[in-house]
Amino acid sequence: xxxxxxxxxxxxxLRQTSRPVTxxxxxxxxxxxxxxxxxxxxRDGAGLAAPQIAVPLRVVIFGITHNPRYPEAPPIPETxxxxxxxxxxxxxxxxxxxxCLSVPGLxxxxxxxxxxxxxxxxxxxxxxxxxxxGFHARVVQHxxxxxxxxxxxxxxxxxxxxxxxxxxxxxGLLPGNQSAVPGKQLGSLDAMHRQLxxxxxxxxxxxxxxxKA
Numbered sequence: 523x524x525x526x527x528x529x530x531x532x533x534x535x536l537r538q539t540s541r542p543v544t545x546x547x548x549x550x551x552x553x554x555x556x557x558x559x560x561x562x563x564x565r566d567g568a569g570l571a572a573p574q575i576a577v578p579l580r581v582v583i584f585g586i587t588h589n590p591r592y593p594e595a596p597p598i599p600e601t602x603x604x605x606x607x608x609x610x611x612x613x614x615x616x617x618x619x620x621x622c623l624s625v626p627g628l629x630x631x632x633x634x635x636x637x638x639x640x641x642x643x644x645x646x647x648x649x650x651x652x653x654x655x656g657f658h659a660r661v662v663q664h665x666x667x668x669x670x671x672x673x674x675x676x677x678x679x680x681x682x683x684x685x686x687x688x689x690x691x692x693x694g695l696l697p698g699n700q701s702a703v704p705g706k707q708l709g710s711l712d713a714m715h716r717q718l719x720x721x722x723x724x725x726x727x728x729x730x731x732x733x734k735a
Contacts, residue, residue, distance in 0.1 A: 524557045525564045526575040531625045537671040540571075540578045543604050546647030551581075555602050555645050558583045567623050568595065569661050571668035574624050580605050582665040598658050603642045603650060606666050611637035611653060618660060619696060620674045621687070629696060630684035632677045634660045 529536050543551065554577055562570040562583060569584030585600030614636040621629050637655035640662055644650055654662065664674060678684050683695065690696035 524553075524560050526557050526561045528561065528565065528570075528574050528623045529576055531622075531673060531675070535576050535578070536573060536624060536668070536673060538573065538578050539671055540573050540580045540669045542580050543643075546604070546643065546645065551645055554579070554581060555583065558602075559600075565623050568598070569665040570623065571665045573668050573671075580669045582606065582662075582669065584661050584665055586661075595657050598661060601650065602644050603640070603662070603666075604644065606640055606642035606662075606669070608663065608666055609639045610635040611639055611655075616660075617679055620660070620664060622664070622674050624668075624673060625675065627686055628675075628684065629687050629690055630675055631679045632664075632674050633679055634663045638662065640666075 545551070554572060557575060558570050558572065558581070561567075561575060568586045569582060572579045572581040581602070581604050583600070583602050584598060586595055586598045612635075615633045616636045617631050617633050619629050620632045636659065637653070638659045639651075639653045641649065641651040667673070667677070675684060685693075685695075687696065
């Protein structure tokens with residue numbers, strides 16, 4: 523078992539654009555896939571990208587069955603996806619809470635395409651092609667962003683929707699039962715923005731009721 527260190531937000535290696543894989547079925551590529559699988563499993567992740575373990579190659583792994591971090595998430599078949607290409611299906615985007623092993627303890631609302639078509643290759647160079655939606659589509663988009671140096675806080679709907687899990691739950695912005703499912707759809711973007719605006723308005727009243735210095 524090879525559990526690797528996961529780079530955290532602020533490490534410049536997370537901001538690199540990864541290189542395409544040009545040789546499949548090699549010992550080095552198989553070892554990388556094993557390390558990704560072991561590291562993802564050790565941290566109860568739904569997915570992991572090679573740049574997160576300091577390997578700048580266009581390789582991601584994702585999949586979920588029963589996971590304590592995602593108790594309500596639907597299953598996703600474990601998939602190694604190399605040199606991925608993503609095409610949106612339709613124009614609908616949903617907002618959902620996301621977290622990341624590279625941004626531990628923090629959550630934020632991110633708009634993603636509801637349905638996508640993705641294609642790429644497995645570790646042996648066999649083609650993979652699927653059309654998916656919902657949580658599956660969100661996980662793929664999230665992981666593939668890492669290949670271009672993009673991390674989920676870059677895509678926040680509203681900076682006020684970003685914070686530590688416990689504080690977001692205490693504020694009522696992040697329902698406790700849904701905090702463990704960063705990709706769960708919580709409604710339209712308009713509804714999410716209204717919720718944040720209402721919360722912000724209450725915050726603005728704070729100075730009127732706070733003790734005088």
